[in-house]
Amino acid sequence: MKKFKPIRQTRVSEEVTEQIKQCILLGDFNAGDKLPAERELMEQFQVSRVAIREALRALENSGFVSTRQGATGGTYVIELSFENLSSAFIDLFLAEKISIPEMFHVRVLIEPEVARLAAMRITPESTEKLLEILEKEESPVNSLADDIETKTMAHFVLAEICGNRFLEALVKSLMRVTKKVIEAVNPNTLSMHPAGMHRPIVEAVIAGKPDEAAEAMRRHALEFGEVMIEMERAHRESLRSGFNMKNSVG
Amino acid sequence: MKKFKPIRQTRVSEEVTEQIKQCILLGDFNAGDKLPAERELMEQFQVSRVAIREALRALENSGFVSTRQGATGGTYVIELSFENLSSAFIDLFLAEKISIPEMFHVRVLIEPEVARLAAMRITPESTEKLLEILEKEESPVNSLADDIETKTMAHFVLAEICGNRFLEALVKSLMRVTKKVIEAVNPNTLSMHPAGMHRPIVEAVIAGKPDEAAEAMRRHALEFGEVMIEMERAHRESLRSGFNMKNSVG
DNA sequence: AAAGGACTAATTGTCTAATATTTACCCCTG
DNA sequence: CAGGGGTAAATATTAGACAATTAGTCCTTT
Numbered sequence: 001m002k003k004f005k006p007i008r009q010t011r012v013s014e015e016v017t018e019q020i021k022q023c024i025l026l027g028d029f030n031a032g033d034k035l036p037a038e039r040e041l042m043e044q045f046q047v048s049r050v051a052i053r054e055a056l057r058a059l060e061n062s063g064f065v066s067t068r069q070g071a072t073g074g075t076y077v078i079e080l081s082f083e084n085l086s087s088a089f090i091d092l093f094l095a096e097k098i099s100i101p102e103m104f105h106v107r108v109l110i111e112p113e114v115a116r117l118a119a120m121r122i123t124p125e126s127t128e129k130l131l132e133i134l135e136k137e138e139s140p141v142n143s144l145a146d147d148i149e150t151k152t153m154a155h156f157v158l159a160e161i162c163g164n165r166f167l168e169a170l171v172k173s174l175m176r177v178t179k180k181v182i183e184a185v186n187p188n189t190l191s192m193h194p195a196g197m198h199r200p201i202v203e204a205v206i207a208g209k210p211d212e213a214a215e216a217m218r219r220h221a222l223e224f225g226e227v228m229i230e231m232e233r234a235h236r237e238s239l240r241s242g243f244n245m246k247n248s249v250g
Numbered sequence: 251m252k253k254f255k256p257i258r259q260t261r262v263s264e265e266v267t268e269q270i271k272q273c274i275l276l277g278d279f280n281a282g283d284k285l286p287a288e289r290e291l292m293e294q295f296q297v298s299r300v301a302i303r304e305a306l307r308a309l310e311n312s313g314f315v316s317t318r319q320g321a322t323g324g325t326y327v328i329e330l331s332f333e334n335l336s337s338a339f340i341d342l343f344l345a346e347k348i349s350i351p352e353m354f355h356v357r358v359l360i361e362p363e364v365a366r367l368a369a370m371r372i373t374p375e376s377t378e379k380l381l382e383i384l385e386k387e388e389s390p391v392n393s394l395a396d397d398i399e400t401k402t403m404a405h406f407v408l409a410e411i412c413g414n415r416f417l418e419a420l421v422k423s424l425m426r427v428t429k430k431v432i433e434a435v436n437p438n439t440l441s442m443h444p445a446g447m448h449r450p451i452v453e454a455v456i457a458g459k460p461d462e463a464a465e466a467m468r469r470h471a472l473e474f475g476e477v478m479i480e481m482e483r484a485h486r487e488s489l490r491s492g493f494n495m496k497n498s499v500g
Numbered sequence: 501a502a503a504g505g506a507c508t509a510a511t512t513g514t515c516t517a518a519t520a521t522t523t524a525c526c527c528c529t530g
Numbered sequence: 531c532a533g534g535g536g537t538a539a540a541t542a543t544t545a546g547a548c549a550a551t552t553a554g555t556c557c558t559t560t
Contacts, residue, residue: 009522012543013307025344037511048544050300053512054307057263061311062341069512070552080345084338091312092419094275095330102416109363110356166352169342259551262514287540298515303541319541320523 012047013054019045020055024064024077035065035075086173093177100181100232104225107174108218111155114171115201115217117162119210126161130202133157138195148179154198158205181228185235197224262297263304269295270305274314274327285315285325336423343427350431350482354475357424358468361405364421365451365467367412369460376411380452383407388445398429404448408455431478435485447474 023029036044041052056075059065063084067075092098118126133153141147152175159171201220204213273279286294291302306325309315313334317325342348368376383403391397402425409421451470454463 039511050303050543050545054304057304057307058311061308062338064341067512068552069550071508071510072553073511073551075512080341080347082342082347085335085342088312088334088338091314091330092332092335097330097332098416098419102414105414106360106416106420110359113359164352164355166348166356169348170356289540300514300516317541318523319521321537321539322524323522323540325541 012051016045016051016055017058020059021064029077031077031079033077037074082169082172085169086176089173089177090180101229103174103177104229108221108225110167110170111221112214112218114158114162114167115205116210116214117164118158119205119208119213121161121163122205122208127206129157130206134199134202137198148182154202185232262301266295266301266305267308270309271314279327281327281329283327287324332419332422335419336426339423339427340430351479353424353427354479358471358475360417360420361471362464362468364408364412364417365455366460366464367414368408369455369458369463371411371413372455372458377456379407380456384449384452387448398432404452435482
C-alpha cells in the first residue's frame with residue numbers, strides 16, 4: 001500500500017528561499033555578489049514582492065545574505081559565519097533548555113583539547129599574538145566591559161590557533177553564552193579572578209607542550225566553571241528571596 | 251572623543267519580533283499558547299500586517315512559534331528544540347565552513363564522555379531501551395533508510411541517557427550532519443559495517459562501567475570516523491575524475 | 501578650490517485593501 | 531447516522547502606492 005505521497009505544501013516564500021539558498025551553496029552567487037533587486041526577483045520568480053521579501057528575510061536570518069537600503073543598496077551574499085550557531089545556543093539558554101553546569105561540563109571537555117591542539121600547532125605569529133594578549137590581560141583595565149572583552153580573548157585566539165573550525169565555532173559560541181550569563185548574573189565576576197589567570201595555559205601552548213597546556217586549561221576551566229555555577233546559584237537564590245521580600249512587603 | 255553613538259536603525263518587524271520573543275522567554279506565553287491573530291496583533295502593535303507577518307516568520311524560523319492556516323489556525327508557541335542548532339550546523343557543512351575530519355575529531359572527543367555519563371546513570375528503563383535497540387540493530391533490515399535510522403538510534407538514546415542536554419544537543423546535531431554526509435556520499439556506508447558494531451559500547455553502559463564504555467565508544471568513533479573520512483575523500487576524488495571524464499569526452 | 505546644499509535615481513521599507521486558500525465545525529439530507 | 535455542503539475564521543498571496551534611505555551629481559557660495 002502507501003501509494004500516494006502527501007501533497008507537499010510549501011509556502012511560496014519557502015520555495016524562493018530554497019532556490020536562492022541552493023544557488024548560493026552551489027556557487028552561482030559568491031560572497032560579495034549582489035542578488036537582483038526585489039522587483040527583479042519578483043519578475044523572475046513570478047511571485048509578489050511580499051513573498052520575495054519573506055524569502056530574503058529568512059536568508060538574512062540564517063546568515064546567508066545582508067540587505068541594505070539606499071542607492072547602492074540591495075541584497076548581498078555574505079560569508080556564512082558562526083553567528084547563527086551562537087544565537088541558537090543563546091536562545092536555548094534563555095529558554096532554559098540548557099543549564100550553566102551542563103555548559104561548563106562541555107567546556108571542561110573541549111577546551112583542554114583546544115589548548116592541546118594549539119600547543120601542537122604553535123607558530124611565531126601565534127606566539128606573538130598570545131604574548132600581546134597576556135600583556136593586555138595583566139595591565140590595569142579601564143572599564144568592566146573592556147575587562148570581559150580582554151579575558152575572553154585568550155580563549156578566542158587559542159580556538160583560532162587550534163586549527164579545527166568546528167571546535168573554534170563551539171568555543172566561540174560558548175564564550176558568547178558565558179558572556180551573556182555574566183552580564184545577567186554579576187558584572188563583577190571576571191574581575192574577581194586574578195589578572196594572570198591564563199598565563200600558565202598560554203605559556204604551555206607557546207612552549208609547545210600539548211599535555212601541559214591541556215592540563216592547565218582543564219584546571220582553569222574547572223575552577224572558573226565552579227565559580228560561575230556558584231555565582232549563578234547565588235543569583236537565582238537572591239532573585240527568589242527578592243521576590244519573597246516584595247511579597248511580604250507589598 | 252567618541253561622544254555620539256550611532257542611531258540604531260531597526261526595522262519595524264524586528265521590534266515586533268523582539269517584543270514577542272521577550273514575552274515568550276519571560277513566560278507571558280507558554281508552549282501551546284496561541285498568540286493573537288495577525289489582525290489583532292496589527293492593532294496592538296499599531297503596525298501593518300506585513301510587519302507582523304515578517305516578525306512571525308522570523309520567530310518561526312528561529313523555532314519559537316509555529317503557524318497553521320485554517321479555522322483553528324493561528325500562531326502557536328512551541329517548545330524550543332535543537333532543530334535550529336542542527337540546521338545551523340548543516341548549513342555550515344554545506345557551505346564548507348566545517349569539514350568531515352573536523353567534525354569527527356569533535357565526535358571522538360565528546361561521544362566517549364557521553365557513553366561514560368550514560369554508564370554512570372544507567373537505570374532499568376534505559377537498559378531495556380538499549381537492549382531493544384541492540385536487538386533491532388542485529389536483526390535483518392528491510393530498507394537502507396531503516397538501516398541508517400536504526401544505527402543512529404543507539405547514539406541518540408545514549409545521548410538522552412547521559413543527562414547533559416548540551417551534550418545531547420551536540421550529539422544529535424552531529425548525527426544529523428553525519429546522516430546528510432552519508433546520503434550525499436554513499437548510501438551504502440553503514441551497511442558495510444558489522445551489524446553488532448554498538449554491542450560492546452551498550453554492554454559496558456548497561457554494566458555500569460564508565461571507563462570501559464568510554465573506551466569502547468572511543469574505538470568505535472575513531473574507526474567509524476576513519477571510514478567516513480576515507481569514503482568522503484574517495485567521493486570527492488570520483489567527482490573530480492567524473493568531471494574530467496566529462497571534459498575529455500565532451 | 502573647497503565646502504555645503506539641492507536635486508536625482510535606485511533601492512529597500514511600510515502601508516492599505518482586496519482576493520485566495522485552508523480548515524474545523526455545524527447543519528442538513530438521504 | 532454517515533456523508534456532503536456550507537460557513538466562518540484564520541493565514542497566504544497579490545497588487546499598487548507611498549515613505550525613507552543613500553550614493554552620486556551638480557551647482558552655488560565663500
